[in-house]
Amino acid sequence: MRFIALLPLGLSAFQVAAAQCTITALGTGKDDAPQLLTAVKACSTVTIPSSTTLNISSPLNMTGLSNKHLNLEGTIKFNPSVTYWSKNGFPFSYQTQITYWILGGTNLLLDGGGLIDGSGQAWYDAFASDSSLLRPVTLTLYQATNVVVQNIRYANSPEWFNFVNGGKNVTFNNVTLSAVSTSKNGAVNTDGWDIYLSDTVTIKNSVINNGDDCVSFKPNTTNVLVSGLSCNGSHGISVGSLGQYAGIYDIVENITATNIKMSNAQNGARIKCWAGSGVGSGIVKNITFEFFTETAVENPVCYETSSSECSEFPSNTLIQDIFFTNITGTGTSSTVADLGCSPDSRCSDINVNNLSLSYPSGTAKYTCQNVQLSGNSASLFGTCKTT
Ligand SMILES: *[C@@H]1O[C@H](CO)[C@@H](O)[C@H](O)[C@H]1NC(C)=O
Ligand SMILES: *[C@@H]1O[C@H](CO)[C@@H](O)[C@H](O)[C@H]1NC(C)=O
Ligand SMILES: *[C@@H]1O[C@H](CO)[C@@H](O)[C@H](O)[C@H]1NC(C)=O
Ligand SMILES: *[C@@H]1O[C@H](CO)[C@@H](O)[C@H](O)[C@H]1NC(C)=O
Ligand SMILES: *[C@@H]1O[C@H](CO)[C@@H](O)[C@H](O)[C@H]1NC(C)=O
Ligand SMILES: *[C@@H]1O[C@H](CO)[C@@H](O)[C@H](O)[C@H]1NC(C)=O
Ligand SMILES: *[C@@H]1O[C@H](CO)[C@@H](O)[C@H](O)[C@H]1NC(C)=O
Ligand SMILES: *[C@@H]1O[C@H](CO)[C@@H](O)[C@H](O)[C@H]1NC(C)=O
Ligand SMILES: *[C@@H]1O[C@H](CO)[C@@H](O)[C@H](O)[C@H]1NC(C)=O
Numbered sequence: 001m002r003f004i005a006l007l008p009l010g011l012s013a014f015q016v017a018a019a020q021c022t023i024t025a026l027g028t029g030k031d032d033a034p035q036l037l038t039a040v041k042a043c044s045t046v047t048i049p050s051s052t053t054l055n056i057s058s059p060l061n062m063t064g065l066s067n068k069h070l071n072l073e074g075t076i077k078f079n080p081s082v083t084y085w086s087k088n089g090f091p092f093s094y095q096t097q098i099t100y101w102i103l104g105g106t107n108l109l110l111d112g113g114g115l116i117d118g119s120g121q122a123w124y125d126a127f128a129s130d131s132s133l134l135r136p137v138t139l140t141l142y143q144a145t146n147v148v149v150q151n152i153r154y155a156n157s158p159e160w161f162n163f164v165n166g167g168k169n170v171t172f173n174n175v176t177l178s179a180v181s182t183s184k185n186g187a188v189n190t191d192g193w194d195i196y197l198s199d200t201v202t203i204k205n206s207v208i209n210n211g212d213d214c215v216s217f218k219p220n221t222t223n224v225l226v227s228g229l230s231c232n233g234s235h236g237i238s239v240g241s242l243g244q245y246a247g248i249y250d251i252v253e254n255i256t257a258t259n260i261k262m263s264n265a266q267n268g269a270r271i272k273c274w275a276g277s278g279v280g281s282g283i284v285k286n287i288t289f290e291f292f293t294e295t296a297v298e299n300p301v302c303y304e305t306s307s308s309e310c311s312e313f314p315s316n317t318l319i320q321d322i323f324f325t326n327i328t329g330t331g332t333s334s335t336v337a338d339l340g341c342s343p344d345s346r347c348s349d350i351n352v353n354n355l356s357l358s359y360p361s362g363t364a365k366y367t368c369q370n371v372q373l374s375g376n377s378a379s380l381f382g383t384c385k386t387t
């Protein structure tokens with residue numbers, strides 16, 4: 001580690017913290033996590049030069065930081081030890097996740113053009129024979145305020161790429177996420193972003209190639225803009241799943257997803273709430289999905305409230321003020337849009353405009369259940385089924 005003092009000797013603690021540091025790898029067989037943690041604590045800017053690959057073999061707890069710039073020009077590579085990390089990742093109770101790296105605090109910048117390599121292949125293969133294996137999320141922003149992550153690439157996350165947990169004013173700009181398995185075992189659960197208990201989040205101008213949700217809005221996510229994404233191979237831009245846990249009230253409000261290219265995906269724009277016995281409750285309000293261009297997407301537009309269980313055990317999650325606007329492209333199944341609601345007015349003010357979806361192998365079907373649709377595409381759906 002190299003410290004470059006910018007200011008003369010006799011510094012206050014704050015000025016010492018203004019140091020600029022550069023760290024390079026300790027060498028074969030050595031864990032670089034401790035020196036990276038030390039540098040981030042001591043220095044305001046930490047540069048990892050482009051020629052450097054840091055070997056991260058123990059968890060990175062970077063919580064409670066303030067005014068830090070991590071200039072990643074090189075590579076942060078997590079050691080592919082499945083046995084080690086499955087026992088030593090930091091745990092989060094929400095959906096039983098673990099993570100390699102927690103980053104939190106105020107006024108943080110992560111950029112530099114470098115790569116965060118999650119060494120996912122070992123995990124894709126291990127998970128195929130042990131589906132109970134806990135796999136680490138690559139980066140968790142935890143209690144993070146005024147944070148920017150930009151001009152960074154991520155490769156092969158074992159699990160979700162980014163978990164924004166307790167974030168406020170967080171922006172991701174110009175990041176590339178790619179999870180590709182080289183074996184027959186898929187890169188499963190590699191969500192691009194999962195946002196939870198967070199407010200004011202922007203994800204823009206980014207390219208994602210993965211094996212699960214491109215972006216997912218989990219409970220208590222408000223005021224999010226997702227713009228200019230190109231998602232390939234994913235499960236789409238999803239609200240939910242909400243209302244999963246009995247006794248817990250989930251809120252997702254004020255979300256706009258705009259200018260999205262979605263290719264080879266399972267879903268395009270999706271809202272997913274739990275129905276069935278013993279579920280929780282919540283509200284999904286003021287969500288706009290607009291300017292989506294979809295190519296070969298199985299379900300370009302959908303709600304998924306487990307329609308079989310809906311009539312018996314309606315979802316307790318209300319869905320209000322939803323706008324699907326200018327969604328164009330092709331579906332790989334004949335039902336290109338499926339808006340299925342639980343009975344008793346669980347869904348209200350649902351607007352569909354300028355939808356233009358086709359099914360190349362036949363007639364495109366637009367279906368709905370227990371919902372009154374407004375907008376210039378409502379007639380495509382005909383009369384919705386009621387149960
Ligand atoms: C990374 O560090 C771990 C722990 O010291 C070591 O076992 C492993 O061989 C190192 N990996 C590389 C590529 O040097
Ligand atoms: C991370 O470090 C902080 C400060 O030392 C500590 O309070 C916190 O418990 C640690 N987090 C985890 C998950 O270990
Ligand atoms: C949000 O974070 C950015 C980047 O850190 C900062 O420039 C901006 O002032 C913050 N906005 C608010 C309202 O604090
Ligand atoms: C986006 O990030 C990459 C590095 O991942 C960089 O090479 C490129 O210049 C950035 N683009 C913009 C517009 O900043
Ligand atoms: C997009 O996803 C498809 C299907 O998963 C895959 O075959 C293809 O290689 C991906 N394309 C890119 C550019 O990553
Ligand atoms: C979400 O916010 C509501 C209202 O503040 C609260 O009751 C609920 O417990 C929160 N949900 C979670 C998962 O924290
Ligand atoms: C709906 O959410 C968007 C942000 O996605 C926000 O700009 C707009 O003001 C919200 N509308 C209402 C009526 O709250
Ligand atoms: C949604 O946006 C509106 C309009 O900006 C704002 O009044 C409201 O407080 C926001 N809701 C939440 C939960 O932040
Ligand atoms: C639908 O498309 C037309 C023509 O592009 C445009 O004038 C109109 O504003 C659009 N409607 C909505 C609700 O976006």
Ligand SMILES: *[C@@H]1O[C@H](CO)[C@@H](O)[C@H](O)[C@H]1NC(C)=O
Pocket residue numbers: 291326328354355356
């Ligand atoms: C959707 O938006 C595109 C790009 O703005 C525009 O060219 C197209 O006419 C719109 N389609 C509809 C159906 O409004």
